[in-house]
Amino acid sequence: MAMSASVSLFMMAGGVASTIASKRHRDKSGVWVEGAEGDDGTRSATSLPVGALDDITYPKPEEPAPEIRGDVFDSSTEFVVDIGNTIIVEDEEQFDVDDQLESDEGWKSVIEDDASAVSDSSIAAQDDLPEFVAVGDHIGDDVPDVDAYDGAEEFFEAEIDAFVPEDQDGVSDNGISKATEEALETITSGAAIEAAMNAFPWSLPSVENLSKPPKGGVATTEIKATSDLIEETLDDHGIAVTVDQVRVGPTVTMYGLKPGWKGGGTNSKAQRQRVRVDTILNREKDIALALSSPNIRFESVVPGSSVVGIEVPNARPTPVNLRTVMDTPEWAEFAEDAALPVSLGMGSGGDPVMADFAKMPHTLVAGATGSGKSVCMNTIVTGLLMTRTPLDLRMVMIDPKRVELTPYQGIPHLYAPVIVEPERAVKALKALVKEMMDRFSTLEASGVKNITSYNEKSTFKMPELLLLVDELADLMLTSSSEVEQLLVRLAQLGRATGVHLVVATQRPSVDVVTGLIKANFPSRISFAVGSQVDSRTILDATGADRLLGKGDMLYKPIDLSQPVRVQGAFLSEEEIETTVEFWKHVGAPPLPQLDVDEAADDDEFSMPGFSEDSGDALFMQASTMAKSQKTLSTSLLQRRLRIGYPRAARLMDELEDAGIVGPGEPGKPRQVIGNLS
Known part of the structure; x- marks a missing residue:
């Protein structure tokens, strides 16, 4: 050799x-x-x-x-x-x-x-x-x-x-x-x-381009003092518990409380009764007052152990960066098997938290301004650039804010230049739908069910497609109904063809994160939000309103019933620039690109019955209903769509503007005149 x-x-x-x-x-x-x-x-x-x-x-x-x-x-x-x-x-x-x-x-x-x-x-x-x-x-x-x-x-x-x-x-x-x-x-x-x-x-x-993981931890005296204070506070209210285990994390430390016995003076278990878990959970405010920390969080049952978990913020948090996770042996094993490996950060127990975005398969990210949402998006992108080549992954980025994802302009992984105009973003979504349907035709011709089977049999690999939207609220303001329908269609059909979505928003209200979007985005990442209502909107549970900010998040993948607390990995601008400059100067050959304008001008791709000016999310359903009727009335829209009269009347006006129904006469249904086919 x-x-x-x-x-x-x-x-x-x-x-x-x-x-x-x-x-x-x-x-x-x-x-x-x-x-x-x-x-x-x-x-x-x-x-x-x-x-x-x-x-x-x-x-x-x-x-x-x-x-x-x-x-x-x-x-x-x-x-x-x-x-x-x-x-x-x-x-x-x-x-x-x-x-x-x-x-x-x-x-x-x-x-x-x-x-x-x-x-x-x-x-x-x-x-x-x-x-x-x-x-x-x-x-x-x-x-x-x-x-x-x-x-x-x-x-x-x-x-x-x-x-x-x-x-x-x-x-x-x-x-x-x-x-x-x-x-x-x-x-x-x-x-x-x-x-x-x-x-x-x-x-x-090289992983050497990333900053070295910082050192830190929690002092023994702090852990001992906090444990004694929790036991004394509950004992003052007649609740016997012992701190059975302590898991030190970068931002919070999880103390495992083991319920004691009522009537502790007797040795006969027949005359004793175990302290109820609800009794401990009901003293949350008393413990928060004793610890002088309003941001404590209870976990009724810690997975894998018979203790009640209480997460207490550390006096001196330990910073977590991308290399903190990538230097662990768990990451090496995970990156080998996962199609789209991403290192999210460190858990509350100090264990690395990783995700395969190909199995998620679509993720919804939410958080208030300054909570770490955009840093998480950069961590996802940079982590994938560290482990996957353009043969394995192509990306489409939509950044209405113009500052978060635009630094990645010019890397060979991009399937189209970074899109910053909301009007052009709609065209890009249509182009992705067309690309997805073309991939279905390819899979059908090859006799396989999904992209994994196709890549095992084919000489040329079909790369995974990842769509990243940094601010969904801006797109919904431009054309809410059209954006919602396109995102839902991609989410419903994209998994088999290797199309995956990561959508972020800082306003997780019901008019932005609609029911259809929530139903098709099973994996959720929530950073600190302002209210319990926003926490329920993104996670269907409370808890995100008590996070500490600066990357502190609740991660709920598709295979977990309860969210887990994670300190997100921080990524500096210098690390992003180093990774981007490497890919810009790698000297890659010409790569296939997504033709946004051609897909938008394709008449065969236009969605039937869709009006560019419609602003109601139910317009598509109303137009489909009109297709099966000779006449259409406002009361019929009320009954079928289960909405009130004002909204049904507005839908009828939009259908008339789109040329689907004719003008109305008092007391009579309208004639359906449009050919939606």
């Missing part, structure tokens, strides 16, 4: 598959240097042909390589919450790699030839954790980890050599040769574009 080739070592520990890649070679002076990462911090996600690495010079990285001590290799660290102390990082797993070294001659030769470079110091003593290639990066044992800037030109030209004239040379600004760029412009067929996409050596940003 050549010295410049990458050698990957796969190991299994605790059911979690960890992939470790190490690359070393000698430079011209004969000194060993690391080749795992270039100056730009890229990680290769695609194999290169033989000979593509001969002329590539590997720069020496700034970070030191993982040290090898004897036959023990430290491969992962776990974010451990130590009860009564602080949140610390402890090395827990060590792997004996003797068997792997014997089976991999290339790895063995590197160690034997570089025995002088082996250090006896412990990795745990280093300030910075060693960088390892995550399992979710799709790296196999035959995939060399090569910088995409250095190897992209040679590999890409070799793959599409049939299109490139031999007498052309030179390199363009984006890192690809001018001959290759001109050849790509001549490719017009969809099969050729897909072949070029698959041939391109896609790489992923």
Whole structure:
């Protein structure tokens, strides 16, 4: 095996598959240097042909390589919450790699030839954790980890050599040769574009581009004082409880209360009675007064244990960022299996909280201004950019506020430029519906039921489509009925074709988050809201009105009956810019784009009976009803749609303006004159 080739070592520990890649070679002076990462911090996600690495010079990285001590290799660290102390990082797993070294001659030769470079110091003593290639990066044992800037030109030209004239040379600004760029412009067929996409050596940003996770925790004295105060407060009201467990989280600490016995003086269980849970829950205000904290939250039964949970805010919250979750071994296992992995943050017990947006399948995000809603949207987008290439995911972003999602303009993952005009957003939604129906036709022709089965059988993968809307209220003000119908249609039919929606709003009122939208968005994320009414609108339960803000949220996925409390991961503008700049300069080939204007002008796509000027959400139902009737009256609309007379009269006027019914006469129904087909 050549010295410049990458050698990957796969190991299994605790059911979690960890992939470790190490690359070393000698430079011209004969000194060993690391080749795992270039100056730009890229990680290769695609194999290169033989000979593509001969002329590539590997720069020496700034970070030191993982040290090898004897036959023990430290491969992962776990974010451990130590009860009564602080949140610390402890090395827990060590792997004996003797068997792997014997089976991999290339790895063995590197160690034997570089025995002088082996250090006896412990990795745990280093300030910075060693960088390892995550399992979710799709790296196999035959995939060399090569910088995409250095190897992209040679590999890409070799793959599409049939299109490139031999007498052309030179390199363009984006890192690809001018001959290759001109050849790509001549490719017009969809099969050729897909072949070029698959041939391109896609790489992923390095996790080192993200800020390191901060340290913090809760002091032992604070935990002991809070536990004693809770027990004393309830004992003053004749309620016997003991603090059975404590789970330290970044923002709140969960104290598990075990109900005691009434009449505690006797030892006979026949004469004693257990304290009722409702009795503890009814003393919520008394406990809040004793703790001087109005934002405590009760959990009647903690899942997996027989205690009553009470969440108390920490005196000094611990910041949580995106890398806090990505450095955990749970994330490595999750990112490998999930189609759209997203790291949301850390739970109230200090455990990482992750979500697969392909299984959600549609998510509604709500929160007041400044509660962390927009940061959550950025965390979702950036987390997906760290783990998925444009072959796996394409995005459509609608940002009426013009400032939250526009920084992602220019990345290859975008299926269309970021949309900021509400009128153009309606056209984009129509184009997505047309794209969804085209995908259904493709699945039907292939004889499969969903996108997962199609990608398993097809040579060219069908990427997942993610629609992100940062402010739903602005779109509903423009054309509420049309936006609602298009979103509902995408939500009802999009899962099988890989179309997923993430819709955010800061005003979760019933006129924005309508019943149809709530019914088709089963997963909810709620940040701090102003009232219990808003909390019930988004979560169908109270609790969001007591959140602390700054990323504190309640997360309720489709598979949980009760929401869980999560401290959302913070993402700085510098981290966003670094990730976006990486994808802008990756030198991607031309990718298929969503034609918004063509779909909007397509007559076959127009929705029957829909009026552009209609503002009532029931207009579609009224027009469908008129299609099956020869005459239509206001009283019939009242009975069928179960609405009052004023709204039914307005609907009748809108139907007349749309040319569906004729003018009215006193005491007589109106004639249906429009052909809705």
